[in-house]
Amino acid sequence: MRTDRKHRTLRVADANSMFTTGTLIMSTSELDALRNGQLWEDFCESLKSAGAEILAEGVPADDLSIAEGYRYLTRLLRLSLEKHLEFSDPACPQFYSLSHETAKIGNDNPDNFYQNCAVDGRHSYRITGNAGQVEYLSIETKAGSFAGQGDMAPTGHITLEDLELGPNGEFELLVSATPQPGNWLPMTEASDNILVRQTFRDRAREPKLELRIECLDQQAAPVLDPAAFASQLQRVVPFVNGTAGLFRNWMLGFAGHINALPPNDQQMCLRAGGDPAIFYHNSYWQLAPEEALLIEFVPPRDCRTWNFQLSNFWMESLDYRFHRIHINRSSARYEADGSVRIVVAGSNPGGAFPNWLTTAGHECGAMLLRYVEASDHPPVRTRVVALETLIAGEVE
Structure with missing residues (x-):
């Protein structure tokens, strides 16, 4: 029937x-x-x-x-x-990417290689890999999804510096709800996924850290x-509705400080999957074709790395495969006093502004400045100026 x-x-x-x-x-x-x-x-x-x-x-x-x-x-x-059908079995876990060059979520970082994995807090797991030369590595367990409007605060968090490494950089990491000796990533019984961030100075040229995961409880091959x-x-x-709705609502909130970069509500970022070692400045940019946005700040005294990026209204990073839309600690040109001046504009204002980022044909979108493991969080100055004044060298 x-x-x-x-x-x-x-x-x-x-x-x-x-x-x-x-x-x-x-x-x-x-x-x-x-x-x-x-x-x-x-x-x-x-x-x-x-x-x-x-x-x-x-x-x-x-x-x-x-x-x-x-x-x-x-x-x-x-x-x-991918998440719910192809890689959803926590008994036979596999790493996959829930954000990459052609599918993006929540101001994805162009300097990052993201990996995800389904787990079950009632099981135990082992992750193996080699530290390589990655700038920053974090591995988190979580118990939530964007489908629930973003409750993805970490149930466990570990970075590369927390790991005991072998003589050649190799490591083994146990993941479980019960404490383990040596390298251990906590879970709770509610934990249902792992998120890995690998951050690079130059992602296109630096090798990715290879990770493997296995469930330590004996399981039959899936059918x-x-x-x-x-x-x-x-x-x-x-998941589609929840993710789109969550970040659309974020952008409506950011519309209260267009072209400014105030600190984010850090707890809000954590609930949406943010890294507790990262400090976030999320905002909204909007420029006419003849305008440019000047962003000026002094990076924190101690900071593993930082970067700034442009995204579209849907909080997808602009297409970094073909456009220069982000900058980081290693790629930035610094002023004599150690400060950084970034120019966001639809056209290149010239060699006096080497940290120019293109809007890639967009009129508005999201932007994000993030500090990783920073000792302090200096204020960020922004101002909208006429693009022609930059080109003419009339802006100090």
Whole structure:
């Protein structure tokens, strides 16, 4: 007998709240929906709802922002399918990337290589790797998802400096809810994912640290379970909606300080997956074609690294494969007093401003200055000036 459509649609809508607890309930009717095709029809129908984010109040109405918004939804869909279908088994864990060159979330760092992995706080795991020459490495356990509107504060956090290394930089890291001797990354029983950040001076030229993970509890090789697949598919769209909605709301909040770079609410950043060793200045930029944004600051006295980036309205880093849209401690040119002056503009103001970043055809978007393991957090000065005054050398 065909499953009632109203019942199925309600279950898909409820998947957002059920995913945050990790207790999506299966029933005979859901297996019936898988068998008769209703599960797929409801998946496709529910995906339409994500489009409301692109036309919501406060979203820029220019064609580029709208086109990037719909592209953003397709990217989030790809990531969600990876997360919930392809790499979702915590008993047979594998690292994958939930943010990369062509699919991005929440002001992704162009200097970073991100890795993610599904885990279960009731199991124990072993991560092995070699430290290599990475600038900064952090590994965190978490118990949440953007589908729940961003409650991803770390349940455990470790950096490269915390690890005991072998003579050639090799290491072994145990991950569990119970303390372990040596290198240990804590979890809680609620922990359900791992996030790894590898930060580089020059990501295009420096080798990535290779990591492997295994579950220490004996597990059989996985075989697709129809009931589990039905549950997983219902989690895909809530992730898309939750992620798009979360960061759209962030941008509406940042609109209160356009073209300024005040400190972020750091706890808000942690709840959305931020690193506790990083201090964040998130904001909103908006410039006319004839305008430029000057950003000036003195980096912290002690700071492992820092970087500044430009993103679009959807908080996706602008396409760093083809445009210079970010700068870091190693690539920046410094003033004689040790300060940094960054110029954000649609056109190059010339050699007097070597730290120019292009808006890549955008009228507005997000921007982020982050300090990693900083001893202090100096204020940041910003001002909008006429681009022609920069080109003419009339700005001090």
